[in-house]
Amino acid sequence: MRMQRTDKLVADRQILDSAERTLEAEASGIHALVAALRSGLGPAFEAAVDLVRNARGRVVVTGMGKSGHVGRKIAATLSSTGTPALFVHPAEASHGDLGMITPDDVIVALSWSGETAELKSLISYAARFSIGLIAMTAEPDSALGAAADVCLTLPKAREACPHNLAPTTSSLMQLALGDALAVALLESRGFSAVDFSVLHPGGKLGAMLKFARDLMHTGAELPLKPLGTRMSDALVEMSAKGFGCVGIVDGNGHLVGIVTDGDLRRHMRPDLMTVAVDDVMTRAPKTISPDILASEAVEIIDKSKISALFITKDKAPIGIVHIHGLLRAGVT
Known part of the structure; x- marks a missing residue:
């Protein structure tokens, strides 16, 4: 043997x-x-x-x-x-x-x-x-x-x-x-990478060369609440939309803040559900342009240790992408 x-x-x-x-x-x-x-x-x-x-x-x-x-x-x-x-x-x-x-x-x-x-x-x-x-x-x-x-x-x-x-x-x-x-x-x-994407619309390369605008959630899917909203209402919105966050907009419709699961943990206290989102939100959240490549969005999410990114145009939120959705689409 x-x-x-x-x-x-x-x-x-x-x-x-x-x-x-x-x-x-x-x-x-x-x-x-x-x-x-x-x-x-x-x-x-x-x-x-x-x-x-x-x-x-x-x-x-x-x-x-x-x-x-x-x-x-x-x-x-x-x-x-x-x-x-x-x-x-x-x-x-x-x-x-x-x-x-x-x-x-x-x-x-x-x-x-x-x-x-x-x-x-x-x-x-x-x-x-x-x-x-x-x-x-x-x-x-x-x-x-x-x-x-x-x-x-x-x-x-x-x-x-x-x-x-x-x-x-x-x-x-x-x-x-x-x-x-x-x-x-x-x-x-x-x-350029944009030229490359025209010739590679399919498969994993095609997914990596899609733009954020091609994969973003829009309209009624966006988790948004105005300044002054009670945290209890913001939490309902966050849970209903399923992105683990809610964007906060001012009177002009501009994205001025975001409340995430992490913000909830950091501000956990007995009266959390009764305070305004203004006191809990992270101000000036990280956002991206709709014209950014989806692969770049994944890289930003990874480096920033977050799970979702709002997409804005002229400071107004027009969409959102989540890491799970990007991965399901084949973007890595």
């Missing part, structure tokens, strides 16, 4: 050693890519950004095999960050899909060797119609590298595969450089 446990521990350690070697090999590829950007790859990367940014059409990403899988993800990342893009399979391109590419587009072709046979038709098509061609390859003197307007030369790096064969480190480097291109374009265009 002890021998079996020892064998199991050895096997487990070998598995973890393998995982560590893989991650270290791939990390070395990323470090090599950073070093390349600081030298010869830098000017080419800048030229690639300029070529894409000045194009009137879309970015057409292409690649075969693992490069193709990476290319699909790069196209998706570009599209979601403000640079319209699509993936064209190089084998399908010569069977009619070249019609998807216009002279206003820019092609980004991925091939570690630069000699992928299926890319030949795309290379010829780009030359014939003067379509900008960006190569992402480790071989600048290859057919792809030589034909490209801009060649993003990837530094040589050993694959994580022990036989140095399966695309692992190389695929990660392609993906990382594609991400770098997408983010550089995003930043150069001033693509």
Whole structure:
């Protein structure tokens, strides 16, 4: 039995050693890519950004095999960050899909060797119609590298595969450089979180990019009472609306205070229910604009150690958000 446990521990350690070697090999590829950007790859990367940014059409990403899988993800990342893009399979391109590419587009072709046979038709098509061609390859003197307007030369790096064969480190480097291109374009265009929300209306990202006005409770749901209200009446309002607080407004309808569960505990005394809210409320409560992102509202609630926020416009309360409602909507 002890021998079996020892064998199991050895096997487990070998598995973890393998995982560590893989991650270290791939990390070395990323470090090599950073070093390349600081030298010869830098000017080419800048030229690639300029070529894409000045194009009137879309970015057409292409690649075969693992490069193709990476290319699909790069196209998706570009599209979601403000640079319209699509993936064209190089084998399908010569069977009619070249019609998807216009002279206003820019092609980004991925091939570690630069000699992928299926890319030949795309290379010829780009030359014939003067379509900008960006190569992402480790071989600048290859057919792809030589034909490209801009060649993003990837530094040589050993694959994580022990036989140095399966695309692992190389695929990660392609993906990382594609991400770098997408983010550089995003930043150069001033693509904002608001712009991002337009392209990501669904899922968790969509929830995080909603505005406070999209999730706030309004109208009769608002827990509000005027100055001078007895605490007994304020407590009824607080309990009825279920937000754990009640906002206090002055004669102009401006929010001037808030009574929370915490205020009740701090002012607990025999005559609490008979005093006016003016003597109990927290003055100048924290509020937010309806145009603030819901994710920012969650951050404010968390940092302020509160559970709800009134939303005001010209000092008047127009809505309220509660941490439970925000979390139910998927905002975290």
